[in-house]
Amino acid sequence: MALTKENIIDSIYHQIGLSxxxxxxxxxxxxxxxxxxxxxxxxxxxxxxxxxxxxxxxxRRGRNPQTTEDLQLRARRVVVFKTxxxxxDKINSDTKDSQ
Amino acid sequence: MNKSQLIEALxxxxxxxxxxxxxxxxxxxxxxxxxLIRGERVEVRGLGSFKVKTYDGYKGRNxxxxxxxxxxxxxxxxxxxxxxxxxxxxxx
Numbered sequence: 001m002a003l004t005k006e007n008i009i010d011s012i013y014h015q016i017g018l019s020x021x022x023x024x025x026x027x028x029x030x031x032x033x034x035x036x037x038x039x040x041x042x043x044x045x046x047x048x049x050x051x052x053x054x055x056x057x058x059x060r061r062g063r064n065p066q067t068t069e070d071l072q073l074r075a076r077r078v079v080v081f082k083t084x085x086x087x088x089d090k091i092n093s094d095t096k097d098s099q
Numbered sequence: 100m101n102k103s104q105l106i107e108a109l110x111x112x113x114x115x116x117x118x119x120x121x122x123x124x125x126x127x128x129x130x131x132x133x134x135l136i137r138g139e140r141v142e143v144r145g146l147g148s149f150k151v152k153t154y155d156g157y158k159g160r161n162x163x164x165x166x167x168x169x170x171x172x173x174x175x176x177x178x179x180x181x182x183x184x185x186x187x188x189x190x191x
Contacts, residue, residue: 081178
């Protein structure tokens with residue numbers, strides 16, 4: 001079972017004292033703010049959780065592994081996530097419990 | 100941008116008290132964190148998905164000293180960017 005946006009909206013509704021529809025609007029707004037920020041090329045740092053970093057990749061020659069056809073990949077901007085050390089330790093501390 | 104700036108931006112856009120916006124942001128990231136600690140996948144349409152990948156241990160080497168060290172098995176969250184965010188970030 002995966003955690004989805006609906007679960008997060010429910011959790012806001014139950015814990016924050018907003019109506020269900022307000023909870024939905026606020027969660028959507030938060031996600032939109034995150035996307036807007038990354039869209040400008042700016043990183044987003046969530047202490048204790050991790051950071052979303054926008055990396056610029058330069059153009060390179062690639063190959064379609066199926067057809068082995070050579071192709072030119074243009075310069076791109078990509079988002080990568082780097083986990084905070086705090087979260088990484090939490091995920092690894094209960095290795096025995098979850099397996 | 101850091102978490103407090105994100106909280107301020109959310110408070111302003113949605114006319115929320117700072118404390119409330121802070122609770123919202125902490126709840127959202129708290130939920131993500133709890134799911135990842137449980138080893139559960141997270142899927143947020145438009146933003147992306149997270150899953151915890153397990154890496155085997157291996158024998159590594161300290162590149163400076165050449166000393167052989169045992170690297171323990173570990174789990175790390177892996178973020179796969181969602182279609183919408185991927186396209187929006189990849190401008191010019």
